[in-house]
Amino acid sequence: MSLPPPTAVLEGGRKAAIQSRRKNLTFDKVSFMAVFLGIPLAIYLVFVIWPFLQAFVYSLTDWSGFSPNYKFVGLDNYARIFTDDQFLKALSNNVILLIVVPLVTVVLSLVLATLVTVGGSSKGQVKGLRNSSFYRVVSFFPYTIPAVAIGIMWGQIYDPSGGLLNGALNALGLNFKDYAWLGNTNTAMWCSIFVIIWGFVGFYMVLFIAGIKGIPAELFEAARIDGAGRFRTAVSVTIPMIRDNIQTAYVYLGIFALDAFVYMASLFPNAGGPENSTLVMSQQLFFTAFQRGQFGMATAMGVILALATLLFSGLVFLVNKLTGGSEGGRL
Structure with missing residues (x-):
């Protein structure tokens, strides 16, 4: 009896692993990751990363701080x-x-x-x-x-x-x-x-x-x-x-x-x-x-x-x- 080629065995193992992961992604696990990973990450992006990016943009301008008008001056x-x-x-x-x-x-x-x-x-x-x-x-x-x-x-x-x-x-x-x-x-x-x-x-x-x-x-x-x-x-x-x-x-x-x-x-x-x-x-x-x-x-x-x-x-x-x-x- 002939054995399947190694590539077919690897491909079958990969598909089985993907299907197993999908089965393991229950509602409880998804909700847990969303609450304890997604929410803190969103808060970090909004209150840390985004203000820093805004600061960098303003650092390239001649903004006076009290006017909505400013122009970019580069570096x-x-x-x-x-x-x-x-x-x-x-x-x-x-x-x-x-x-x-x-x-x-x-x-x-x-x-x-x-x-x-x-x-x-x-x-x-x-x-x-x-x-x-x-x-x-x-x-x-x-x-x-x-x-x-x-x-x-x-x-x-x-x-x-x-x-x-x-x-x-x-x-x-x-x-x-x-x-x-x-x-x-x-x-x-x-x-x-x-x-x-x-x-x-x-x-x-x-x-x-x-x-x-x-x-x-x-x-x-x-x-x-x-x-x-x-x-x-x-x-x-x-x-x-x-x-x-x-x-x-x-x-x-x-x-x-x-x-x-x-x-x-x-x-x-x-x-x-x-x-x-x-x-x-x-x-x-x-x-x-x-x-x-x-x-x-x-x-x-x-x-x-x-x-x-x-x-x-x-x-x-x-x-x-x-x-x-x-x-x-x-x-």
């Missing part, structure tokens, strides 16, 4: 932006924030999280420092304060005439009378960075604590038996096991550093700091749109800011993958 807005000294200054300030804020915040949060979870006695059960719950609450407290309130509060602390900081330094015998921390180009940006980090460290410390709590205690005990110190344990056990948490924190902090509008506007309500030393792109976008009435150019700045955010997030994920991030949870 002129983008060309003008990258020859604008103020925008380039704002871009450089955002780069400084992007380098310093995520790195320092993640390192400090990781150190604090390690101390309150596994930084206790090197003998007996693996545990954190004594009264670690108290340190956790105190560290998280700044994150519960609105960013605007934090900016106003630290603006008062930095006040040159009656601020708490100058008063404390003068009480210690240091001559900082009437020193304008936020009015000096050498200190304004670094004082702002300190405020931002102060406001975020507690939250990311709690994020890392949750990740460290999920690491089996046997791994820390094995590292201790092998003679690993606290630093070696953190590098070889803690960081690899919570690598995804660190990546998430870095991405969110980087996105914030590329914005930073609320903190900068609260600390410097009138302008972008002394000689624009703290001006960021989101502030320049706001001034261009609502003070100059150049919404087309402001929208182009927004597009650049969005692309910079996507580029940064992509780089973080790429670096994490190239350095073995996909194997972070397996030792």
Whole structure:
């Protein structure tokens, strides 16, 4: 008896698979996909993708923001932006924030999280420092304060005439009378960075604590038996096991550093700091749109800011993958 050719067998198998899929597409499955996949996708397209496409179109126009009339100017807005000294200054300030804020915040949060979870006695059960719950609450407290309130509060602390900081330094015998921390180009940006980090460290410390709590205690005990110190344990056990948490924190902090509008506007309500030393792109976008009435150019700045955010997030994920991030949870 002759056997059917291989092509006929493959074709028959393909048809059977298609028919089986069609039979499996019941009303329940179709309705489930429509509700839990179709509706969220439609909402995402309408409220995320479509506004971004609209913004890109407006960035190619000379729209004033308050008139239905505008004309297309092509890439002129983008060309003008990258020859604008103020925008380039704002871009450089955002780069400084992007380098310093995520790195320092993640390192400090990781150190604090390690101390309150596994930084206790090197003998007996693996545990954190004594009264670690108290340190956790105190560290998280700044994150519960609105960013605007934090900016106003630290603006008062930095006040040159009656601020708490100058008063404390003068009480210690240091001559900082009437020193304008936020009015000096050498200190304004670094004082702002300190405020931002102060406001975020507690939250990311709690994020890392949750990740460290999920690491089996046997791994820390094995590292201790092998003679690993606290630093070696953190590098070889803690960081690899919570690598995804660190990546998430870095991405969110980087996105914030590329914005930073609320903190900068609260600390410097009138302008972008002394000689624009703290001006960021989101502030320049706001001034261009609502003070100059150049919404087309402001929208182009927004597009650049969005692309910079996507580029940064992509780089973080790429670096994490190239350095073995996909194997972070397996030792």
